[in-house]
Amino acid sequence: MWPLFALVLGLLVGSFLNVVVHRLPRGESIVFPPSRCPHCGRRLGPMDLVPVLSYLALGGRCRYCHRPISPRYPLVEALTGGLFLLASLFYPPSLEALMVFAFLGLLVALAFIDLDTYELPDGLTYGLLFLGLFSALLLGFPLPFPQALDGALLAAGALGLIAGYGGLFLRRFREGRAEVPVGPHQVHMAALFGALLGPGVGMALAFLTWALSGRTGKAVVLPDRVTLPLLPLFLLLSPLLGGDFLEALKGALLAAGGLALAGGLYWALRPAPPETEEEPVAMGYGDVKLLGALGAWLGLYAFLGLFLGVFAGALLGLLLRQRKIPFGPYLALGGVVAFFFGETLWRAYMAWLGL
Ligand SMILES: [Zn+2]
Numbered sequence: 001m002w003p004l005f006a007l008v009l010g011l012l013v014g015s016f017l018n019v020v021v022h023r024l025p026r027g028e029s030i031v032f033p034p035s036r037c038p039h040c041g042r043r044l045g046p047m048d049l050v051p052v053l054s055y056l057a058l059g060g061r062c063r064y065c066h067r068p069i070s071p072r073y074p075l076v077e078a079l080t081g082g083l084f085l086l087a088s089l090f091y092p093p094s095l096e097a098l099m100v101f102a103f104l105g106l107l108v109a110l111a112f113i114d115l116d117t118y119e120l121p122d123g124l125t126y127g128l129l130f131l132g133l134f135s136a137l138l139l140g141f142p143l144p145f146p147q148a149l150d151g152a153l154l155a156a157g158a159l160g161l162i163a164g165y166g167g168l169f170l171r172r173f174r175e176g177r178a179e180v181p182v183g184p185h186q187v188h189m190a191a192l193f194g195a196l197l198g199p200g201v202g203m204a205l206a207f208l209t210w211a212l213s214g215r216t217g218k219a220v221v222l223p224d225r226v227t228l229p230l231l232p233l234f235l236l237l238s239p240l241l242g243g244d245f246l247e248a249l250k251g252a253l254l255a256a257g258g259l260a261l262a263g264g265l266y267w268a269l270r271p272a273p274p275e276t277e278e279e280p281v282a283m284g285y286g287d288v289k290l291l292g293a294l295g296a297w298l299g300l301y302a303f304l305g306l307f308l309g310v311f312a313g314a315l316l317g318l319l320l321r322q323r324k325i326p327f328g329p330y331l332a333l334g335g336v337v338a339f340f341f342g343e344t345l346w347r348a349y350m351a352w353l354g355l
Contacts, residue, residue: 003088010084011051014077021112040065051077107332114328120286122268132296151299156292157257178219182210182263185221194255195248202255294335301342309334
């Protein structure tokens with residue numbers, strides 16, 4: 001009964017996610033008005049909205065104007081139904097299972113919105129992050145809270161730094177424009193000082209420059225050309241200075257992740273600027289926030305999710321010969337696989353290595 005219930009719930013949630021994917025990027029309400037055919041505008045009745053079945057019964061066409069309906073709709077419904085069914089095989093009926101359903105639903109919405117718009121809405125990435133942290137705090141699920149928090153910061157910090165190095169190479173080592181009051185510059189600085197002095201001090205110093213930038217209206221930051229090349233040097237030298245390489249790396253990633261997620265939240269909550277003002281691309285970092293959110297649910301297995309996502313994205317990018325591909329869907333896919341099968345995959349890999 002439970003798997004059947006999960007499947008039907010997933011189909012219904014998938015139907016709702018179609019609405020979210022369609023309307024959220026447009027800033028429309030997701031509860032009102034009721035669903036309409038995008039071609040003829042006719043309001044759809046209950047018989048038109050049965051997940052998957054309506055689409056099949058109507059032969060993929062609108063009942064009223066007979067124009068084709070995108071197969072995306074039944075696909076999202078079937079996918080969500082399938083994922084909920086999968087989750088029901090791992091988790092018995094419980095609050096934990098509901099949390100996993102929410103995790104999966106948010107990832108489906110994020111993946112398809114990114115496919116459509118090349119954006120990952122902050123409401124959903126931070127929703128996923130905070131739901132993971134709250135679940136860890138209240139239920140100790142899927143991870144104890146300290147591990148969930150560390151996972152989020154480490155994952156976001158790592159991808160934030162990868163983005164930093166990527167940007168520096170792409171700009172051929174020209175300095176990028178520093179954002180006021182907070183941007184990637186603070187993230188890179190936090191990493192540098194986090195490696196040297198521990199995550200707490202690294203974060204504190206970066207928050208200090210954030211505050212100073214906000215106060216003065218000018219970017220008070222160390223240049224990327226200084227912080228990013230020095231970071232690996234500090235990491236490699238840390239054993240010589242009586243430290244420990246892994247500890248220094250952890251300090252760097254935790255501090256960078258803290259700044260990346262806090263900075264992203266600042267830009268997400270900042271009131272929208274007037275339309276005339278030229279909108280700075282505030283941090284970007286959509287994938288960084290998504291991986292941070294996955295870290296709260298997966299801990300260190302988020303890195304396996306990242307690896308799987310890069311692999312799947314590169315493979316499909318080659319197959320489809322597409323130049324610009326959104327990374328969110330692959331990251332979401334990698335995250336789901338790592339969530340259910342991470343431990344199994346890791347054990348198989350270790351066995352393969354003979355460890
Ligand atoms: Zn129609």
